[in-house]
Amino acid sequence: MLPLPPFTYHAPATLPEALSLLSEHGMDALPMAGGTDLLVNLKHRLYDARHVVGLRGLPELRGIREEPDGAVVLGALTPIAELTRNPLVRSRLPSLAAAAGAIAGPQLREMGTLGGNLCLDTRCVYVNQSRFWRQALGGCLKKDGTTCHVVPGGRNCVAAASCDTAPVLATLGARVNLASVAGEREVTVAALYVADGIRNHVRRPDELLVSVRVPPLPAGLVAGFAKLRMREAIDFPALSIAVALLAPGGRVERVAVTVGALAARPHAVAGLERFRGRIWGRDVADEIGALTRRQCHPLANINVDPEWRREVLAVHVRRAFAAAGALPAG
Amino acid sequence: MPGPREVVPFTVNGDAVAPAVSPHTTLLEALREDLSLTGSKQGCDKGDCGACTVLLDGVPVLACLTLAVEVRGRRVTTIEGLAKGPKLDPIQEAFDACGALQCGFCQSGMMVSARALLDRNPRPSRREIEEALSGNLCRCTGYTKILEAVQVASGQCRPGEGALLTGLDPGAPPPSLASGGGEGSQGPGDPREEPLFPARAGGRGEGGTRAGGVAESDR
Ligand SMILES: Cc1cc2nc3c(=O)[nH]c(=O)nc-3n(C[C@H](O)[C@H](O)[C@H](O)COP(=O)(O)OP(=O)(O)OC[C@H]3O[C@@H](n4cnc5c(N)ncnc54)[C@H](O)[C@@H]3O)c2cc1C
Ligand code: SF4
Ligand code: FES
Ligand code: FES
Numbered sequence: 248m249l250p251l252p253p254f255t256y257h258a259p260a261t262l263p264e265a266l267s268l269l270s271e272h273g274m275d276a277l278p279m280a281g282g283t284d285l286l287v288n289l290k291h292r293l294y295d296a297r298h299v300v301g302l303r304g305l306p307e308l309r310g311i312r313e314e315p316d317g318a319v320v321l322g323a324l325t326p327i328a329e330l331t332r333n334p335l336v337r338s339r340l341p342s343l344a345a346a347a348g349a350i351a352g353p354q355l356r357e358m359g360t361l362g363g364n365l366c367l368d369t370r371c372v373y374v375n376q377s378r379f380w381r382q383a384l385g386g387c388l389k390k391d392g393t394t395c396h397v398v399p400g401g402r403n404c405v406a407a408a409s410c411d412t413a414p415v416l417a418t419l420g421a422r423v424n425l426a427s428v429a430g431e432r433e434v435t436v437a438a439l440y441v442a443d444g445i446r447n448h449v450r451r452p453d454e455l456l457v458s459v460r461v462p463p464l465p466a467g468l469v470a471g472f473a474k475l476r477m478r479e480a481i482d483f484p485a486l487s488i489a490v491a492l493l494a495p496g497g498r499v500e501r502v503a504v505t506v507g508a509l510a511a512r513p514h515a516v517a518g519l520e521r522f523r524g525r526i527w528g529r530d531v532a533d534e535i536g537a538l539t540r541r542q543c544h545p546l547a548n549i550n551v552d553p554e555w556r557r558e559v560l561a562v563h564v565r566r567a568f569a570a571a572g573a574l575p576a577g
Numbered sequence: 578m579p580g581p582r583e584v585v586p587f588t589v590n591g592d593a594v595a596p597a598v599s600p601h602t603t604l605l606e607a608l609r610e611d612l613s614l615t616g617s618k619q620g621c622d623k624g625d626c627g628a629c630t631v632l633l634d635g636v637p638v639l640a641c642l643t644l645a646v647e648v649r650g651r652r653v654t655t656i657e658g659l660a661k662g663p664k665l666d667p668i669q670e671a672f673d674a675c676g677a678l679q680c681g682f683c684q685s686g687m688m689v690s691a692r693a694l695l696d697r698n699p700r701p702s703r704r705e706i707e708e709a710l711s712g713n714l715c716r717c718t719g720y721t722k723i724l725e726a727v728q729v730a731s732g733q734c735r736p737g738e739g740a741l742l743t744g745l746d747p748g749a750p751p752p753s754l755a756s757g758g759g760e761g762s763q764g765p766g767d768p769r770e771e772p773l774f775p776a777r778a779g780g781r782g783e784g785g786t787r788a789g790g791v792a793e794s795d796r
């Protein structure tokens with residue numbers, strides 16, 4: 248049994264009502280969409296907030312639509328399962344549909360939402376445990392302690408960004424719309440995250456993620472996703488890799504690779520401009536895999552051997568390109 | 578201050594109920610403790626096992642991660658609601674006939690997930706069954722007979738024939754993973770399934786991206 252701590256539950260009916268509740272209660276309030284991350288963390292006593300603001304009733308956070316310029320706008324409350332079924336998402340954003348389909352299991356995909364996924368708390372084998380378990384170790388930087396068990400002596404929490412949709416949306420240049428009583432602002436998904444596992448995104452506690460906008464994508468852009476996890480269902484990612492490639496006439500014009508489930512921030516592989524102008528093929532994909540491996544250092548924050556995860560990084564980069572249709576499968 | 582208890586009306590298995598619950602009461606606690614419906618099991622209590630699966634307006638969800646206050650006015654179906662009076666649901670008959678249980682702890686969640694599947698897809702393929710049950714953990718590892726029971730319940734074979742019917746192919750990933758999406762895949766699969774993504778997308782999209790994803794088990 249993991250009982251929830253007592254809290255006051257609010258069910259606002261409109262966005263302005265929700266935002267004023269968040270502004271009124273500050274750090275003492277937590278927004279809740281599907282609750283599949285928040286309730287588990289509350290059960291584990293990771294948060295001390297005494298107010299939960301349920302978002303389900305907010306019409307402003309719903310819906311999937313295409314804008315006249317070809318952008319796709321996805322409401323924050325879009326269920327993960329809907330991302331796998333929706334015809335517009337499946338045809339226009341197949342790597343997003345793929346990542347969504349690889350999240351958790353069927354029940355959690357029905358319950359969990361896109362906004363909750365992007366705002367997912369970071370994960371670490373030393374913190375996503377009951378309070379009793381954590382107390383035996385004396386806590387850690389993220390909760391109730393002063394040291395990090397993953398990087399002893401480290402001063403930053405390096406818990407892993409484990410949201411599978413973030414790498415995909417980052418490679419597609421998506422932006423999120425954040426609203427507060429003070430107004431709205433737009434942040435790219437790539438810039439949403441910071442390298443601090445205690446709070447790994449720039450969303451202020453009084454802000455809500457309203458929607459995600461995927462800009463019109465150039466004709467011919469292909470995108471793919473590959474995930475490493477121990478079982479085929481339920482498990483969080485041990486690696487979450489998204490790629491996007493534009494290679495008109497077989498020559499690389501633009502390529503993007505983002506890797507999740509490393510530390511607190513999904514890593515956008517740097518230096519990919521060097522491939523511009525190259526004839527696309529397996530050799531280029533392998534060079535990108537090697538570059539990714541050089542830049543990515545899986546940590547012992549996930550219960551899957553970090554050395555092995557590093558060795559299979561390049562394999563998953565290749566698989567993501569194959570999933571994009573840019574390489575033959577296998 | 579925790580909010581006060583409130584009366585939350587909803588229906589369970591067709592009956593109107595109105596337990597008085599605290600804001601932090603889960604649907605699972607309300608069912609088991611306030612309504613004495615103990616068929617939904619409390620396994621992990623944190624989303625890992627599926628033993629608490631119920632249908633919320635026909636959709637399978639985890640009762641341990643659902644607040645009771647959030648089901649106000651909605652329709653909940655638990656394992657107790659599958660049988661109609663003395664008449665068992667065909668899924669229950671099939672689980673019995675196939676011996677699809679060992680300790681039994683996962684069974685109510687398994688059968689509720691299976692009911693949701695058959696309600697939307699009366700003749701699912703083996704892979705669609707695997708996919709639909711992939712959020713339900715059986716610690717006794719009785720999966721073979723559980724999958725067969727769903728095939729029996731959907732009239733596709735008799736007890737003992739499940740593996741023969743579609744061939745056990747441990748290498749084939751469930752549909753959501755093959756393509757990362759819903760049903761359909763790039764890998765070998767049921768030919769009736771419409772592929773989610775073309776096996777090899779060409780380079781000329783008209784805006785929007787092509788192709789999809791794979792999971793580790795794909796190769
Ligand atoms: C067993 C298990 C396996 C899982 N596996 C995976 C996996 O493989 N991959 C994966 O990515 N996730 C996984 N998850 C995590 C989770 O189910 C999903 O990420 C889900 O999409 C979260 O959405 P939610 O609506 O339930 O989030 P919630 O729990 O409601 O919220 C998550 C966080 O985001 C905040 N939040 C939610 N909505 C908003 C908003 N609109 N604006 C601002 N803040 C908001 C909340 O305050 C909270 O901090 C798993 C969870 C479990 C329990
Ligand atoms: S990375 Fe270190 S500080 Fe962060 S949760 Fe894990 S053990 Fe705690
Ligand atoms: S008890 Fe709900 S998923 Fe395990
Ligand atoms: S029969 Fe024991 S858990 Fe499934």
